[in-house]
Amino acid sequence: MHTPIFTRRPLLGLPCPRRRWSPRRHLRRVRAGRSVSVSPTRPRPRTPGAALGFLLEGHRRFASGSPRDRFRTPAHLAALSGEQHPWVAFLGCADSRVPPEILFDLGIGDAFTVRVAGNVASAEQIASLEFAVDVLDVPLIVILGHSGCGAVDAALSGAAAPGSLPALLEHVLPGPGARSLDEAVAANVAHQLKYLVEESPVVRRAIDEGRTGVAGAIEDLSTGTLRLLDGHPPPEPFDG
Numbered sequence: 001m002h003t004p005i006f007t008r009r010p011l012l013g014l015p016c017p018r019r020r021w022s023p024r025r026h027l028r029r030v031r032a033g034r035s036v037s038v039s040p041t042r043p044r045p046r047t048p049g050a051a052l053g054f055l056l057e058g059h060r061r062f063a064s065g066s067p068r069d070r071f072r073t074p075a076h077l078a079a080l081s082g083e084q085h086p087w088v089a090f091l092g093c094a095d096s097r098v099p100p101e102i103l104f105d106l107g108i109g110d111a112f113t114v115r116v117a118g119n120v121a122s123a124e125q126i127a128s129l130e131f132a133v134d135v136l137d138v139p140l141i142v143i144l145g146h147s148g149c150g151a152v153d154a155a156l157s158g159a160a161a162p163g164s165l166p167a168l169l170e171h172v173l174p175g176p177g178a179r180s181l182d183e184a185v186a187a188n189v190a191h192q193l194k195y196l197v198e199e200s201p202v203v204r205r206a207i208d209e210g211r212t213g214v215a216g217a218i219e220d221l222s223t224g225t226l227r228l229l230d231g232h233p234p235p236e237p238f239d240g
């Protein structure tokens, strides 16, 4: 029989007040080999709109220079060592300047993140996102592109690329008639989102059942602003 970590044992027959969950206390219990029976994860958005609303709040904190998420310690990692409950999945570019956890002020355990140059939805990436949707029950998938994307630029230029790059670039869509790199980046995000939904019956079913929403977004590196493409779920407030 295990003892829930949120309550103390009654003393002298009197019920004790609940204690707030603390990552340090949780880590002490884990290291001491004591039982940990209650999931210590924080509140999690469960609908596409709430997830998008919470995500945009995090981006506003980052963009205003006041990130507040501190769910990033070894204690938090230990608290999640036996389980994960992410509430957003990203298919983002591998570019060093667009780490979703930082741009959206997220902590350990929030985001299931797939990153590849050009944020392309090829088979392995689609399979990873299907795992997020079907097994982890993630309510939102975000395809995250960014201004000045080198992979999109390379695809747009059509110049010869070395090694295995051509195999990746064939998945990038510069966009029919794209006149600029910015237009091509937006066209590529929209294309990867559409391709993901078309190619994956798992993702399509989750969308049809209202369990998951999809959104395309572009981070502007020079201004730190985020642009959502049309067709995203309406953002809802979420008190996380």
Ligand SMILES: [Zn+2]
Residues within 6 Å of the ligand: 093, 094, 095, 117, 118, 119, 146, 148, 149, 150, 151, 152
């Ligand atoms: Zn890129």
